[in-house]
Structure formats: C-alpha cells, structure tokens
Amino acid sequence: MESQYLFPHHFQQQERYIESFIEARAKAIAPFIWGFDSIHLNESALHEGKLGLNLARGVMPDGCPFELPVSAQLPTPLQISAGVKQQLVYLALPIYQAGARHINLQDSPSGLSRYILRQLDVYDYSSDSANQETIETAELQFQLVLESASLGGYTALPVARIQEVTQEGAIILDRNFVPPCLNAANENRLMTYLEDVIGLVQQRAEALAVRFTQDNKDKSASAIVDFMLLQMLNRFEPSLQHLKSLKQLHPERLFELMQTFSGELATFTTKGKRPAAHVRYQHDNLHLCFPSVMAAINKQLSVVLEQTAIPIKVEKRQFGVFVARLSDRSLLTQARFVLAFKSGLQTDKLRNYIPNHLKIGSVETIRDLVNNQLTGITITSLATAPREITYHAGCIYYQLDAQGDLWRSLQKSGGFAFHLAGELPQLEVEFWAIRES
Template identity: 35%
Template sequence: MISNKVIWFEGMFLQPQHFQQQDRHTEFLFEKHLQLNNPNLWGMRELVFDQNLLAIGKIAFEKANGFFADGTPFDIPFIDQSPTPLTLNEQHSHCTLYLALPLKRAGSADAGQSTTNKRFRYQAVDQDIQDSVADSNKVQTIQVGSLATQLLTDHDDLSEYTVIPIAKLLEVESDKSVQFDKKFIASVIDINSISSLKQLLTELYELLNHRADALSARLTDNKAASTAEMIDFTLLQLINRYQPMLAYFRQKQSLHPELLFHTLIQLMGELATYTHKKRRCTTEATYNQKDLFNSFQPVIQALRESLSTVLQQNAMIIPLTRQTQSTWVGQIQESNMIKECAFVLSVKADLPSQSLQSLLLAHIKIAPVEIIQTLIGRALPGISINPLAVAPRQIPYHSDAGYFVIQKNHALWEKLIHSAGIALHIGHQIPGIQLELWAIHH
C-alpha cells in the first residue's frame, strides 16, 4: 500500500484520491509510531457476548472494543456495526474464535457497499451529521465507513485478515449449547477485561501477603529474632518490594498484560535465588500477545512453587526445658521431622572449647524422654553426637559455642517418632552451660 505524503500546491485540481492518500499517510504514521512504542498494544479492551443469542448457538457481541494489530481502533456497536452473528455447529468444537478485519491491500478498494460480494475493510453507510458550527442546525446525510469486522474460526482462511483471538470453543453440542475453554485467555490490552487474569493477580497478591506475614512473624518472635537467619530478612525485603506493586496493579483502571508479565518474571527470577537448588531461574519466559495463557502459565506455576517453598523454614529451634540440674527435655512437634531433618546441638559454657567438647562427648546421653532415666540408672549409652568443625549455615553462628550433630543411626532414634519428647542428660557439672537444639531441613 502506497503511503507517501501528498504534496499540496496552489492551484491543484482536487480529487478524492488526494484525501484518500492523505488518510493513508496519516494512518501509516500512526501505525509505525504505535509499533515503535510497543508492538503488543493491540487486543480487546471490552468483550461481552450476547447471552441470548449464545443460548441458541450463535456468537454475537453485546459490546466489544479495542485495537487491531495494525492500530485500527474499533467500538462495537456504538461506532462500528456488529459483525454478522456466527452460527455454531458441532464442527466448531475445539476451534479458536477470532474477531477479524480485512487487511489493507495495495490496488484494492478499502470501502464499498454491503450489497456487493466483494470483501471491503470499511462498509459504506449513510449517516446524518449535524453542522458543528455554533448556531447551525443544518444536518447533512453523508457516507461514512464502518469497520467490516467478521467472526471467523480456525476453519476459515485467515491469511487476508488481521485477527484477534477472543475465545476457544471446547464443545458445541447437537442442541447448540456451547462450552468455552475456561483456561483460554483472549488477547487483551487491559487485564480488567478478563476475569482469569484479574484472579491470577489477586491470587499472587494474597500469596505474597501470606508469605510476608509468615516471615514477619518468624522474625519478630523474641526467641527467633535474636537467632534468625539473614536470608529471611532479605527474602522479606524482596516480598515487601513486590507486594505494593501488585496492590497498585490491582487498583489500576487499566493495565496491559505485558506490564504485569514483566513484573512477574522479575519476581520469579529473584525468588529463584532463595528457592531453587541451583539458585538459578530455570523457567523460560516468552511473552506472546496472541497466546496469553501459555505466556503466563509457566510463570505462574514457578511463582506458586517458589512461594510455597518460602514457608518452609530451613531450620527450626526446638525449645529445651530444664527439668533438673542435668536434664533437658524438648518436644518435636511434627513426627516427620524425625526422619527428614538433621538435628544439631549448639552448646555454650564457661569453659574453653576443647574442654567443653571433651566433657560433652564423655557425659551426654540423648534418648526418648520415657527411656532417659533407664539409661542413667543402668549407665547405658544413648544416642551419640559428633562435633562439627563449623556451624551449619542454616543456624546462627556464635564464636563461643560448640556445634554437635546428633547421630540418627542409633536404634533409639526411631522410638522418638512415638515419644512425648527428646531428653538430654549431661552427667557432669559444666559451669554456665546453655543448650540450643536445632532441626535443619535437608
């Protein structure tokens, strides 16, 4: 299509082609600027099907507006006429439904009467237009162009059209009842047009809010606050950065899905640092305005998995109660921790580290609370411990503490599953002793 600028000069003989060419040039400039800004600024802004016609197996619009990919705006039925309703049959099952507009074609007429069999981009219709000059009531009937949109499916030849995917039909029954694919997301320029995208945004906002509450409670607890991992602080900082952004998106009157996608892949990548074993994001994110479901689905799935992992504490302290001068008892709340966690004892005392280690290895007994007195009375060994050269990274490091891992290969360890608690007995007086028992997820 020739889109060069018209050269106007004094004394020229005006023809309709001059004004038509000027329109083409203006549309060309608009389209190129639109594509330069963002090639994905097309799709539906509002989409409402006529439910009365749908009940008898016909697809038609009650209201539809937006932009085609070439920048052409449409507003049905207020400015442009509604396309002819599409009568459905069983052959339309598993078809994608499109709103279509004939492409601009060089050497072909753009507008014409609907009485012909030719396919035009604009349908010429008569319209009464009032003179807009003040105090003028003159009305003139002129011909204007109404976009000649059509409803097409995969069964049609779409090569001569610019199209917008608006729905996917799963089943069309013999009684004309229609079942839509609820997972399908129409190409839109505003997520408020599609309930599924709004629901995804709400779900992620609530997930972030829930995770932030859990992390905040974990860090502000008096006992945990003095020993919490720095990773929890930075993770909470990350969530606190994105939660207000999603809250803002929820209240925006208009939000392009690509902006939401851009924000979510950033969140996905940052969360991967904390939740993936390799600390790398492995989900490939590709945005396709024609296929929003497959654009968002892997990102949403990765975010759900990451935010579920966030709640799993890497290490949990098991409070120890001092029952006697030499015996401590702790309750393991979840029995699955017995098998799934490593247990580390942090010990501080008013002794040199080597002396503390020697005394502890020689005199400590660990066993289910029901058995500990039997072991003490009969001078039998309990579950053993081994010293660690450094503190596990999941728990706080104290320069004056010794760290010991409890050996789980002892026969008594399995009995902890059905025990009321774990007991530790130290058969030697150690000045200033302080014990912390940690369960660490593998």
C-alpha cells in the first residue's frame, strides 16, 4: 500500500467540503436561514457613546453559526463619534479568501483574519486519570463595524441603527429597527405586531358576535357579509394565537400569515375588493415590510362596515294595522324602503291582493287614510328581491314611492303604519330600509 503525506491542506480542504455540504443542504430545505436567533445590546454602554453586545446567537449570511460569548468572545464595543446619524452597525466576520491567512496566530484581535488562535485546556474523558492537555484552537473573530466603513471582505449582520449621538456623547438608537432574525419570538417588536393584530381581531370578532347572538333573524345581504367576516376572523384568530405561543417562530412564517390575513380582509373592507400593492418580504429589512402590512391591517379592521340593508321591526296591532318605528329619520332621504309579504295564498294571488288592500302612511295619518278611503303612500311591485336582501321563496316585494306630502310628513312622525284589509292566512311582513350607495 502506498503511503501519503498528510498536510494541513488536507484537513482544511475536508473542513471546507463539510461546511459547503451542510450549507448547500440547508439552503435547499428553507429560505432565509440566516440572522439572529437572539441578541442583547449593552444598554449601559450607550450612555458612554459605545455600542456593544451582551450576547448574540444566530447564523451569519455565509452559513456560519455562532453563539457569543460561548463559542467565541464578544467583539470589542464600538466607540461612536459625534455627528454619526442614521447609520447601521454591523456584526462582521471576515470571509474565506483564497490565498489569505484565515487564522491570526497572535493572541490579539486582528480585523484581517476569520479566526484567532486560542489556548484551550481539555481533558481525556476516556481515561480515569483525567489527563489535561493544552491545545490550540481556532476561534471566530467578530467585530462591530459602522455602515460608513468598508464591509468588503466581510459577511455581516446589522445589529442596530444609530439615530443620532447627543451632545453629551450618548447614543440614541432607532427602536423601530428590527435586525434580520431567525426567531421572531425573541424579537419584541415583531411580537408586539402579532399581539396588536390578535387584539384587533378579538375586538372586531366580539362586536360582530354580539350582533348575531342578540338578533339572529337578520337575513339581509349586509348581515351575511358580516357573518362571513366573523367566520374569517374566527378562522385566523386560533392561527395567530398559535404563532404567539411558539418558542421558535421564523419571521417569514409570521409575515406570510399576516399578509394572507390582510388579503382576505380586503375582500370585505376595500371598494375594489382586492388587496393593495403587494408588500414583499425583506429578511434584511424587517423594519420596513412588517410595518407596511400592519398599517394595512389596522386600516382594514378600523373600517366600519356600514349596514346597507337595515331591517325595521314590524309590530302587528288591532284591526289589520301594522306599525314600524323609525329611529333614524335620515334614512327617509338616504334609503329606499321595501316591504316583503308572504302568506298561505299562492304567490300570484297575493301579488294581486296586496296593492288593492294595502294603505301606507304615518302612525298619525293611517286612521284618516283608512276611514276616508285615501290612497296613501304608493308602492311599486318588484320582480325580484333587491340584491341587498336575502331572497325567500314565496315572498313578494314592493318598493315605497318616496315622494309627496305624506312622505315628507314622516320626518316629524313616530314611524310608518300599514293597514291591510281582510285576513290572510299565515301572513308574514318584513320591512327594510336599503341605504343608497
């Protein structure tokens, strides 16, 4: 068997192969697999004009995982000079470069090498003698770099955005900035967005649910739309609550659900029934894409869905008189009024019977209309139910003619009154005000 000399090149090549193999496999499984899993800034150092880290864990854009200060030392805090405004600060790591030394053999930080040489005491765990040896290891060498500096030759993650530096030298950060992350559950800003959406959904769903538990007889088209909206809110709320309960939540998954939710809301809350311009997910600009979706959801859930078809309760009194109280008199000029009748008579007979036996006026004038055989408010037969009202088989519909002195007198009246002469078997009467668009 031929022998072969083993050089450091062999081991380095093996390491490069393993790293590239893992990175290629991971990229094929899921997108956006880089960012911070957790990051804590040194808040006290900000008052001294320095930006530093207490801990940072995640994956660099080149696929290198890190956990500071466990797997490597924390980078030296970055001194920020006066006059720095609206600049990002990056956690930077030198990349592999062919022909360049990757390990700093000096026990002092150098921005040119990916690794720094460290001495590590290790034990032989297969021996009872607990033999200890000191070995040399390569430790990742991170540093904090300002956006205005050159990032050529580095793989980097933005840590924070400096808003300004005060005259006293203290650093003021942009608290709306969200660094690229792998776990939204550890990012307070993103979790606040999620909690806000859940609160809005619960508030709107509860308001709609009360309407249907109090009056489940409303079968208008607007009531059906509200019911479908309630159904949609009830479907999304458990999904949102589930994401909130997770300890590991990728921001792209959260964004997808919020974007889908906003798209479905557009069906109910926009004139065009279509979502606004598509907001693209930006893993490296989470502070830009999430607020856009949140603004859309806030606007959509704050829209008051006006009830187009308003049912007006009809009360039966003695001697064939029916009364319908009108609480909102503005409807007299902003809506059209529709009467619906259903009885045991055949539809054709009922359609011929109603116009000849019905008188309509105000509660104050109905007696005179009946006693003096006056016409009252006239009606027009409708071939089918208005689209705002749910169609019922066997029902016939009439629209009231909103003109004349009798109609104007309703502005000062307690409501409508109807008189239907004769007795009709199984008579049902419904009265609707349909807002004009």
